[in-house]
Amino acid sequence: MNMILKVENISRSFGKHKVLKNISFEMDSSVMYGIVGENGSGKSTLLKIIAGEWKADQGSISVAGRIGYCPQKSLLFSQLTVDEHFRYFASAYRIENSMWIARSEMLMDFFNFRQYRKERISNLSGGTQQKLNLSIALLHQPDLLILDEPYNGFDWDTYMKFWAYAGQLRMQGSAILTVTHLITEKDRFDRVFDLIHGHLA
């Protein structure tokens, strides 16, 4: 197993409220990690800092490999189609045409939304938007996958497919970090971090 992520002494405050206090942990390849904690405990904040969306007040993060980040809220362009999203984000990831076309087709088939490929996002249901939101994070086969409650709005079948896909990625060597609220999901992870009062337990 190789170390994919090293988080050292991360702290972050909002005003006087210190949300994260000297958080440190490491993540290895082929391991599935979960972060649990109450609402407002700082789970999403920690993920946003790891993904680079927000800056920590102090501490450092080192990542060995490509990051795939699926935010909690679908971040998509309402006027673009599903196919156009794949093309746009493939350009961001610097993936060759043949590669992203094959990858996007595979993801659309796996999560069952190929029939919407020419539809604009504004015409799609929340669940389908979330499938695309997740697929964008998976498009470049990341070494570190960061997921902030990625299955909001999924039906049962897609929810199960998501876990099957995550298991497949782990087998291929990716490290997966998922924020979850559901206690029932704890068994799915190799390791669970509990975020309590700004500290990881």
Place this chain on the structure above:
Amino acid sequence: MSGRRIITALSMILRMLFRRRIVIISLAVIPVVFLTVVELTASSKIILFRLASLDKNIFLEQSQKAVSLIFFSCTATGFLVSFLGMNLMQIDNDVNRRLVLCGYNPVELLFASLISLLLVIFSMAVYIGLLINVFIPVMHLHLYIIGLSLIGYVYGCYGLLIGSLIKGKLEGVFLIVLLANIDVGWLQNPMYYAEAHNNLIIRYLPAYNPSQSAIIAAFTDYSGANARFLSILYGSVFLILSMLIFYNKMRIKK
């Protein structure tokens, strides 16, 4: 930086822009409405007026309607393009940030936004330039279109600046309307400022130089080169400020 990625971003931005029905309606219909209202309401009385950027002894003679039509073509361009510029910076900011997290350089997105704005400005200027010819003959059409493009450039960049500075849509619209209304919608009207007590303030407003260059081209053989140059300078200050703010917002903070 990659040219291919800029082109991809540019094509996506243009698709998003022109898939919004309100954009097409605004760009195509509002200039026609503005000019038609002037045509139907302004009088044909001949008036004598001066242009502030020309020698003070030079007086022009035109109908009130002709002056109003040229002035309102400038107003329509300034208003519409500044809203467009603001939208380019404000809409989908979170998704643009996601693109940056996935590997886009903020400068590539900036270039793509700027090129799309310039394309729209130029198309608007040509459209309004040709449209005005339906109402009145313009002396130097190509220079008049350049003048309109410069109004678009200055106000488009003002829109970019407001869009990058202000997060709220309503607050942004307020700031656009405030300046555009006072400046390009009122004070730059030659019928107004020719008689103004103090036109020093008017000279320093963003629409001064580009509207002078458009009006000079429409009615005279004089050169508006100086006004054109100052317009580019003025717009570029807005542009640089907006780009710096946008870049700072978009870059990954580790």
